[in-house]
Amino acid sequence: MRKVPVNEAIGQVLGHDIIKIIPGREKCRAFRRGQIITAADVPLLQDLGKEHIYIWEAGEELIHEDEAALRLAQSASGPGINLSEPSHGRVNLIAAYDGLLKIQVDQLHWINNLDSVIFATLHNNRTVVKEQKLAGTRVVPITVERSLVEEAEKLCSNPRPLVLVKPFKNLWTAVITTGNEVCYGRIKDGFGRVIRKKITPFGGRFMSQTIVPDSPEIIAAEIHRFIGEGADFIIITGGMSVDPDDVTPLGIKASGAEVVFYGAPVLPGSQFMLAYQGHVPICGVPGGALYSKFTTLDLLLPRIFAEERINRSDIVALGHGGFCEECKVCHFPACPFGKATYV
Template sequence: MKAESLRGARLTAEGIEGAVLAQTLLVPDDHHRALLLKGRILSKADWPVVASARVDELHVVRMEQGDVHEDEAARRLAKVVAGPGVIVHGPAESQVRLSAEVNGIFKVDVQRLNALNSIQDVSIFTLFDGQLVSKGKTIAGVKVTPFVVPEARLREAERVAAGGEGVVRVLAFQPLRVAVLVRERLDPAQREKFQASIEMKVAWFGSSISEIRYVADDIGAVEAAVDALLRDADLLLTAGANATDPLDPTLVALDRLGARMEKQGAPAHPGSAVWLAYLTDKPIFGVAACGMFSRATVLDLILPRLFTGSRVTADDFNRLGHGGLLSKDMAFRFPAYGAFDTLDQ
């Protein structure tokens, strides 16, 4: 590209043809109102507006062979950055906006994102990896810094972004049938509160509860209940087991059924005394009953992952340690049970 300053006899309709405007032109008597925005590719038809700005000197950029305008560059980058569950908008003011196509978990390939932003002129910015997002929520922006970039530089960025499932994507929540097994001795008032809480949480993810069953502290009763509940459920939530007691009836019953313990305990607080097992391919997630009432425990970090239909592993639990001190400052990581926030703030 080549920068030019147009003035005098060169500041004409012919002189601006094909040039990229490098400055925003304002209404002469009202500098809060724009006539033409910087980055615009000018044509002779723009001359009356340019003339009305009454400027003595106009800064423009001339595109040369092998140059790509910022709007086209942003469109091309966004095409390879956006993965499943992502909608591309724009560009507006030379920036492409990416939004969530569905309610789900926002995922970022941070390594490739960093590699892209290390390329001169490329600028891609996102929400945090793992954040819950609602349909329509802005999740990322894509742009290049100058008005014009070399084609070779853009191709390098496209090569880095290509492959896989995009640099950013949204894992959609899947409608699951959820069963709940409780060994806690809850009185009628506590049961009512417990059931309302868990039903609200499950419904928030677009799923439904197939059954809530209360059982005695008996290995045989727990074994029979687990076997029966999982016949009609995709996910089993259990409450009341002591994850640190090897002889706990729930843990013994699961062992008898051939379940495999994926992880016991989580490096986070509150809610560290959780566990996850699998019986065939169906997850069984154990928490304390009090965890069902709270809106900010490990339960509420793991549930969204389970509702995407992804297989949650011990490594997913291990990664909770970074940011595992669950204070008010971590509120953005938790489901906003009751309703999605669809506003961009």
């Protein structure tokens, strides 16, 4: 790159985009990289406050910002990622389909620790939709050394792609509702409708719902029955508190399932249990899910439908960001709730 006065740049090749900004109204590209400067362009450039511009002079050891951003984005992209065209030295990573966004957070930190390299993303484990912008990358100067780009490319792709989207699987979902008061008709069940609504965005296929009394043995038997009939996912509603008649945790344990945790550092939704019977996840959901819009269940559903095996350390990490502010206008999942740094 060579810096020249604009009135001496006629006939030269512009080395960078130039942006025009009208506060509160417009931001657009007034001049494009590669454009040949004409005499008519000189006063327009001066109107934009440009007395000098950079002229592009190719060099083997320097890479232009557009090429650098594109190379970084390509190296960082795993399955489910499309790329925008370079613009203003920046490339965006875009979801190719609906799914679960995965960010390798440690790698992201390593990349951003390099001088002159920028990579910004949405939170890890975020539900995203097709054509949603997920991340963006650029370098700070107009040109950077080739060796820096090559180093950043390695960090973007190793040991895994920095950014990818896992598609959701159409899991057959069975619901077991517990409680003598519901089983014997004293009150009407409200969970069936709620659970159907929650699994629909992920393509969940509602298998069926059964209502059982407060009996660990019956709960365990229903778990085995549903698995035998092909359930991919079982949600058990009610009976999760410390009341003596609430025996759902005992029923899950009695089934022989491996309990990952009981009691999540999330409010609302702390009296929640996650277990696995082989590859089948089993969620014990407390009654709070009937009146709280989003709870622990909502934080874990995207990962379950992406067929991730959730472990105890994943749940422990939810405490950072696990306090719902219960805003009057809810923007979940575009909010801090459940957005732990490293999960």
